[in-house]
Amino acid sequence: SDESFIAYAAAAPNLALIKYWGKRDSRLVLPLNNSISVTLDDQLMRTVTIATASPEFAEDSVELNGKPAEVTDRMRAVLQSLRQRCQRGQDLASWKVRVATRNSFPTAAGLASSSSGFADTLRWLSTVARLGSGSACRSLFAGFAEWSAGQRPDGVDSTASQLASAGHWDLRVLVCVVGAGAKSAPSTQAMARTVATSSLLPARLSCLPDRLAAVREAVAGRDFASLAEMSMRDSNCLHAVCADTYPPVHYLTDASRAIIDFVHRLNEASGRVVLGYTADAGPNVCLLAQPADVHLAAGCLQRAFDIGPVVGDLGEAADNSKVPSGWAGDGSEGATARHRIESLLICRLGRGALDIPQAEAAA
Ligand code: PMV
Numbered sequence: 001s002d003e004s005f006i007a008y009a010a011a012a013p014n015l016a017l018i019k020y021w022g023k024r025d026s027r028l029v030l031p032l033n034n035s036i037s038v039t040l041d042d043q044l045m046r047t048v049t050i051a052t053a054s055p056e057f058a059e060d061s062v063e064l065n066g067k068p069a070e071v072t073d074r075m076r077a078v079l080q081s082l083r084q085r086c087q088r089g090q091d092l093a094s095w096k097v098r099v100a101t102r103n104s105f106p107t108a109a110g111l112a113s114s115s116s117g118f119a120d121t122l123r124w125l126s127t128v129a130r131l132g133s134g135s136a137c138r139s140l141f142a143g144f145a146e147w148s149a150g151q152r153p154d155g156v157d158s159t160a161s162q163l164a165s166a167g168h169w170d171l172r173v174l175v176c177v178v179g180a181g182a183k184s185a186p187s188t189q190a191m192a193r194t195v196a197t198s199s200l201l202p203a204r205l206s207c208l209p210d211r212l213a214a215v216r217e218a219v220a221g222r223d224f225a226s227l228a229e230m231s232m233r234d235s236n237c238l239h240a241v242c243a244d245t246y247p248p249v250h251y252l253t254d255a256s257r258a259i260i261d262f263v264h265r266l267n268e269a270s271g272r273v274v275l276g277y278t279a280d281a282g283p284n285v286c287l288l289a290q291p292a293d294v295h296l297a298a299g300c301l302q303r304a305f306d307i308g309p310v311v312g313d314l315g316e317a318a319d320n321s322k323v324p325s326g327w328a329g330d331g332s333e334g335a336t337a338r339h340r341i342e343s344l345l346i347c348r349l350g351r352g353a354l355d356i357p358q359a360e361a362a363a
Contacts, residue, residue: 019035
């Protein structure tokens with residue numbers, strides 16, 4: 001109707017380099033530690049959300065990829081928080097909302113689709129986005145973002161902010177999609193179980209301040225070797241803490257671990273850090289690379305894995321694009337099975353959450 005209010009937005013997932021794992025307050029979604037992420041480009045992986053508020057709607061509703069979805073408690077908390085902050089007068093604050101979200105990448109498989117889905121509905125307030133999915137608040141920002149744990153019980157100091165723009169450092173992320181099935185344990189339940197049972201979690205938390213400082217410094221100084229090493233260490237640490245959870249939480253598969261081992265072998269054979277890796281709450285492994293190494297990395301992956309479509313900008317073959325001599329990533333390991341990578345998505349860093357024109361939302 002004429003009275004309804006419609007907003008169109010797009011967002012892309014973010015990839016945590018220093019992971020958020022564990023809440024100090026579950027209801028307010030306040031994390032135990034700061035986290036740092038890169039927001040991916042929305043060219044390849046994009047969530048488009050159309051939110052319509054109307055006095056004619058009898059109740060709030062959510063549609064995901066064209067199918068009605070449950071209005072979860074999280075979603076209710078987000079809508080309630082938005083209504084409380086409504087600037088457009090009493091009317092809109094009482095109207096029900098229809099949220100229709102479409103993803104251009106597999107949902108619930110550890111590609112952080114919850115982060116982009118919630119972020120684009122709520123781009124202007126990281127404290128609201130946080131209520132939908134903690135990590136969502138980082139997807140609001142272009143380039144590099146940090147979400148502060150904060151200290152206050154009411155959480156007003158737990159906000160996200162930009163660490164550096166996408167233009168500051170032209171990094172590439174190679175998303176190795178190894179399984180598009182649903183992730184084995186939803187992150188909210190899994191991290192609650194970690195907090196309740198893992199004796200390694202306190203050790204993780206105590207080493208994070210130094211690791212966070214190293215990442216901030218690596219970003220500021222565009223130090224790839226350091227950023228890659230910190231990301232790899234933190235990813236390994238997260239999955240170790242998951243394994244120490246009782247009962248354990250497993251996100252990585254044999255294929256994920258084969259990719260991780262591949263990165264270490266390639267770096268060693270190259271005598272430098274060509275790639276870093278990191279994996280969130282799912283089996284997909286994301287590789288960090290400098291633009292001049294993308295071609296080399298994709299070529300080496302193709303030798304070592306049974307690999308599906310490669311999507312995105314491979315870049316030009318650079319001087320250093322030769323496969324290192326003595327490289328054992330070509331399947332010469334003999335008995336080891338060649339693992340499958342369903343597809344390889346090559347992304348740049350992204351622009352954060354955006355208002356988009358209606359025509360683009362419909363496309
Ligand atoms: O925001 P959630 O509840 O989807 O949890 C995200 C958890 C990790 O992806 C593993 C880490 C992170 O910081 O994104």
